[in-house]
Every structure is written in structure tokens, then in C-alpha cells.
Amino acid sequence: MKTYEEINAKIEAKKAVVLTAEEIIDYVEKKGLRAAAEEVDVVTTATFGPMCSSGCFLNFGHSSPRIRISEAWLDDVRAYCGIAAVDVYLGATELRQGDPANLYHPGEFRFGGAHVIEKLVRGEKVQLFGLSYGTDCYPRREIRTWFTLKDLNQAIMTNPRNCYQNYNVAVNSSDRTIYTYLGQLKPGLKNATYCSAGQLSPLLNDPFYETIGVGTRVWLAGAQGIVYGEGTQHAGAVDRGGNGVPVEGGGTLALTADMKEMDPRWVRAVSLTGYGVSLSLGVGIPIPVLNKEILKRAAVRDRDILATVVDYATDYPNRTGKTLGRVTYEELRSGEISLGGKKVEAGSLSSYRYALEIAELLKAEIEAGRFTVSRPVRRLPVDRSFRPLAIKESERYG
Amino acid sequence: MAETAFTKKYFLYFPKCETEKPIVYHLVKDYNLMVNIFRAKVTPEEEGYLVLDLTGTAGDIARGLEFVRTFNVTVNEQSIGLRWDAERCTHCGNCLPHCPTRALDFKDRTTREVRFDAAACIECLSCVANCPFSACASVF
Ligand code: SF4
Ligand code: SF4
Numbered sequence: 001m002k003t004y005e006e007i008n009a010k011i012e013a014k015k016a017v018v019l020t021a022e023e024i025i026d027y028v029e030k031k032g033l034r035a036a037a038e039e040v041d042v043v044t045t046a047t048f049g050p051m052c053s054s055g056c057f058l059n060f061g062h063s064s065p066r067i068r069i070s071e072a073w074l075d076d077v078r079a080y081c082g083i084a085a086v087d088v089y090l091g092a093t094e095l096r097q098g099d100p101a102n103l104y105h106p107g108e109f110r111f112g113g114a115h116v117i118e119k120l121v122r123g124e125k126v127q128l129f130g131l132s133y134g135t136d137c138y139p140r141r142e143i144r145t146w147f148t149l150k151d152l153n154q155a156i157m158t159n160p161r162n163c164y165q166n167y168n169v170a171v172n173s174s175d176r177t178i179y180t181y182l183g184q185l186k187p188g189l190k191n192a193t194y195c196s197a198g199q200l201s202p203l204l205n206d207p208f209y210e211t212i213g214v215g216t217r218v219w220l221a222g223a224q225g226i227v228y229g230e231g232t233q234h235a236g237a238v239d240r241g242g243n244g245v246p247v248e249g250g251g252t253l254a255l256t257a258d259m260k261e262m263d264p265r266w267v268r269a270v271s272l273t274g275y276g277v278s279l280s281l282g283v284g285i286p287i288p289v290l291n292k293e294i295l296k297r298a299a300v301r302d303r304d305i306l307a308t309v310v311d312y313a314t315d316y317p318n319r320t321g322k323t324l325g326r327v328t329y330e331e332l333r334s335g336e337i338s339l340g341g342k343k344v345e346a347g348s349l350s351s352y353r354y355a356l357e358i359a360e361l362l363k364a365e366i367e368a369g370r371f372t373v374s375r376p377v378r379r380l381p382v383d384r385s386f387r388p389l390a391i392k393e394s395e396r397y398g
Numbered sequence: 399m400a401e402t403a404f405t406k407k408y409f410l411y412f413p414k415c416e417t418e419k420p421i422v423y424h425l426v427k428d429y430n431l432m433v434n435i436f437r438a439k440v441t442p443e444e445e446g447y448l449v450l451d452l453t454g455t456a457g458d459i460a461r462g463l464e465f466v467r468t469f470n471v472t473v474n475e476q477s478i479g480l481r482w483d484a485e486r487c488t489h490c491g492n493c494l495p496h497c498p499t500r501a502l503d504f505k506d507r508t509t510r511e512v513r514f515d516a517a518a519c520i521e522c523l524s525c526v527a528n529c530p531f532s533a534c535a536s537v538f
Binding site: 183186193280345349350356 | 489492509
């Protein structure tokens with residue numbers, strides 16, 4: 001048994017023993033759980049993949065004369081202005097004004113909010129165009145200017161849903177190619193797409209949210225951020241395997257961090273043909289080894305993590321609840337899964353290589369005493385289930 | 399002793415030009431070459447591109463290319479019509495099931511580093527639409 005304080009004292013003395021979630025697997029096997037739990041202080045987990053529910057709050061500061069921006073476009077991408085005078089929220093999936101979307105199917109979705117965010121983190125110049133209705137205190141009605149990340153007072157990435165604990169494997173049983181947020185799916189179950197770092201992924205290493213909770217310090221694209229709440233659609237009460245690991249969606253995290261501290265390598269716009277724009281982000285989360293049960297769960301391996309295969313031609317869009325079976329991440333990572341005796345090629349949208357790199361980076365930060373672990377101020381709910389949306393008849397008076 | 403035939407890939411660039419001559423016909427007829435066109439974009443009054451395999455003896459290929467060059471065409475043996483940007487690639491592997499020749503594949507299954515083998519690429523362009531990170535693009 002170790003406490004957060006003891007682990008942090010070791011980190012600050014640069015004496016902490018840190019292993020990545022990949023390294024810990026063999027280590028536990030070699031040393032045994034008890035000995036490993038005594039020796040190892042922190043396990044680093046990571047993931048890199050598209051996370052649609054991402055975006056940022058920006059504050060521009062005030063012009064002379066002042067403007068209360070009521071509509072804004074950043075490089076022609078609409079930002080939300082229903083907040084204070086010169087604050088906006090730019091969402092990753094927002095399309096550029098005039099993008100034909102899927103009018104000529106499949107659309108290319110070359111530029112959107114995620115691309116603007118990527119440009120900002122790269123330090124590139126972005127155009128602000130804003131309109132206002134004008135007030136006595138904010139008389140200006142229109143503004144057009146250029147800015148970089150440095151010019152802003154604040155640029156706070158605020159992502160209501162990142163790090164899905166687990167995710168569907170998508171296939172297509174129909175006789176035409178379909179275009180989804182899990183990429184292009186060829187007809188007749190020709191290929192499958194998954195999107196998880198498996199044994200490296202944060203919430204798959206802490207399946208019951210024992211150490212990752214509200215207030216946990218995280219590595220978000222190179223910046224030190226925090227978990228500010230449960231993510232949207234967080235649902236701990238899902239089907240779990242014998243080891244407690246969810247075999248479907250499960251938990252999610254709401255993350256925030258200062259964009260000015262981010263490294264552009266880990267903030268990457270994504271164009272999904274026929275679907276839309278998204279943002280790929282790198283996230284790293286340390287798991288403090290408080291006891292051997294926590295270590296046991298953090299030593300989970302790909303072959304013991306299951307994902308559910310779903311048909312995105314019919315069952316997913318119509319929400320039939322039907323699934324086509326389960327496969328392990330070991331099979332998925334081999335590049336081929338077996339579905340009802342048929343071999344199906346598997347590809348990933350999540351980059352295991354980048355996740356590994358992030359887990360190593362975070363490990364180095366902790367070893368150097370620059371990144372400590374934090375006790376959550378509140379635990380994420382384990383018993384909450386996922387509510388569907390009912391379509392109701394309009395209510396009449398009387 | 400008869401010279402042995404071999405196959406090599408060429409990327410031809412036609413500057414904004416002119417030629418009305420059926421170049422490919424002459425390559426086959428006069429220079430004894432087998433031509434396998436992967437991809438072409440040749441529009442009158444505009445720049446043009448042609449990516450092809452030539453099969454023949456070294457001598458015939460050299461003479462054929464000499465003939466092609468007389469039309470001001472640039473012959474490039476290194477370059478191909480697909481650009482894979484190693485900087486933009488995040489090694490996700492999404493393109494792998496879509497690449498018919500394994501020109502895009504993992505160099506190493508453990509670390510999952512993706513590499514591009516230009517020699518194996520047949521320029522089907524399926525990776526262009528499939529790469530979420532815009533790492534693959536057509537030159538023309
Ligand atoms: S899909 Fe694009 S980013 Fe992913 S491995 Fe292939 S080339 Fe690289
Ligand atoms: S163009 Fe076709 S063959 Fe070449 S790398 Fe892309 S998918 Fe593979």
C-alpha cells in the first residue's frame with residue numbers, strides 16, 4: 001500500500017519507478033504482482049485518436065472602440081459567441097462556411113474547426129471576422145483582424161468528451177461502401193475499423209475509475225491539464241468482461257488544458273471522407289500504484305480486452321442493439337479478425353505508435369520530477385447507465 | 399545472346415504542350431516496349447502527367463525514353479504520382495486494409511510504425527480518401 005503523498009515525494013526526489021502500461025505487463029509477469037506493486041510507483045497510460053467532442057475557449061481582448069462579438073468566424077469557421085463580449089468557443093467538428101458537406105457524396109471535409117485549432121497550436125496566423133448588433137458600451141459593429149495563439153489572452157482547450165474507455169469495432173454488411181466516423185467501410189464485411197489504444201488506453205487500465213477522477217492531472221497534447229468532470233455519455237454501468245474491463249463504450253473524460261503549452265505534434269486535424277471533421281489528440285494519464293489490485297488492473301493486456309463488433313450499415317444507425325460478436329485487441333492489432341468464420345482485415349483510427357510515444361514522454365516527465373500524480377477530488381460514477389433519446393409527441397395544453 | 403527484358407516504372411511530366419503524336423503507340427510499335435499505364439492526366443493546352451510501367455530490353459527502353467524526351471517531356475525514374483508525407487502520418491494504420499499492394503504497411507508490428515514503399519504503389523489512390531490525416535495526396 002502506498003499513498004499519493006508517498007508517491008509524489010518519490011517523484012519530487014526523482015526516485016520514482018515509472019513504467020508504461022505496455023512495459024508493466026511483462027514486469028508483473030516476471031516479478032509477480034506483490035513484488036511489482038511494491039517496486040513500481042506509477043504506470044503511464046496514453047492514447048492518440050480522433051476525439052470529436054473537443055474545442056477551445058478563446059479570449060481576444062478588446063479593440064478600440066470595443067465590440068461585443070455576437071457572430072464570429074475563425075478562418076471562415078463559425079465559432080459560438082453566446083458567452084461574454086470577446087470570448088468564443090470553437091468546436092472541432094464545425095465546418096468551414098460554405099463547405100458542401102455531403103452534397104456531393106462522399107464529401108471531403110478538408111477544413112473545419114479542428115484545422116483552425118491545429119493552425120493555432122502550430123503558431124500560424126488565423127483570421128477573425130466578427131459581427132455585432134452594437135450597444136452603447138460596445139459600439140463597434142464589425143471586426144476583421146488576424147491573430148496567432150500568442151496574441152490571445154486565453155486559449156483554453158475544453159473537451160467535454162475524450163478518452164472513451166472502449167469503443168465499437170465497425171463493419172459494413174451492406175453491398176455498398178459506407179462512410180462513417182470510423183472511416184470507410186467496404187461492403188460485404190471486407191474490413192473492420194477500431195479506435196482504441198487497447199492495453200495502453202487510460203480507462204482500460206483503470207476500469208473502475210479508482211485513480212482517474214475529477215481533478216486528476218493529465219498530459220493533454222504536451223500541456224499539463226486536468227480532468228474537469230465526467231465526460232459526456234459517461235456510462236460506467238456497461239457490460240464488462242470477467243476482469244471488469246468494459247466490452248463496449250463505458251466511461252469518458254472531460255479534459256481541459258492551456259493550448260499555449262501544447263505541442264502541435266499531438267493536436268492533429270482529421271478529415272473523414274463522407275463523414276466530417278474531427279480532432280485527434282494525444283492524452284497521457286499516470287496511474288499511481290496505490291495497491292496491488294490497482295496494479296493488476298493496470299497490467300491488463302490486449303488479449304484480455306474485448307471490443308464489440310457492430311454493423312454500421314444497419315444496426316448502428318438504426319440502434320437495433322444487435323451486435324456481431326466480440327474480438328480481442330490482440331486480434332485487432334494482428335490486422336485480421338474472424339467474423340463467423342470469415343477473415344476480415346482490421347485497421348485502426350487510433351495510433352498505437354503515438355500512444356506509446358506519449359506513454360514514454362509522460363514517463364520521462366514523471367521520472368524528471370516535473371509531473372506528479374493527483375488524488376481525484378471526486379470519483380467518476382461507476383453505476384450510471386446510458387440514456388437513449390425518446391422521440392415524444394408534442395404536449396398540448398388542456 | 400538476347401538481352402533480357404525487365405520492367406520499370408516511370409513518371410512522365412508533359413509541360414503545357416503541343417504533341418499530337420500518339421507517343422504510347424510509337425513506344426509499342428517502334429521501340430518494342432510493353433506499356434502498362436497506371437494513371438494519366440493529359441488534357442490539351444494543360445500540363446500532363448503519365449505514370450507507367452515499361453517492359454523491354456535496356457536498349458529499347460533507353461531509345462524509347464530518348465524518343466519521349468524529344469517532346470520536351472520530363473522523365474522521372476524516382477518520383478511517383480503519390481506523395482506520402484512522413485511528417486503528417488500518425489501511423490494509425492487506417493489505410494492498411496485499403497492499400498491493395500501493401501505499399502503502405504507496418505514496418506514493425508510491435509511499435510506499429512507505418513512505412514511507404516513507393517516501388518509497390520500502383521497509384522490506385524484509395525489511401526488518399528482513406529487517410530484521415532491527409533498524409534497521402536496525389537501529385538496530379
Ligand atoms: S491512414 Fe494516413 S496517417 Fe494513418 S497510417 Fe495511413 S498514411 Fe499514416
Ligand atoms: S495509391 Fe493505392 S497502392 Fe499506392 S499506397 Fe495508396 S492505396 Fe497503396
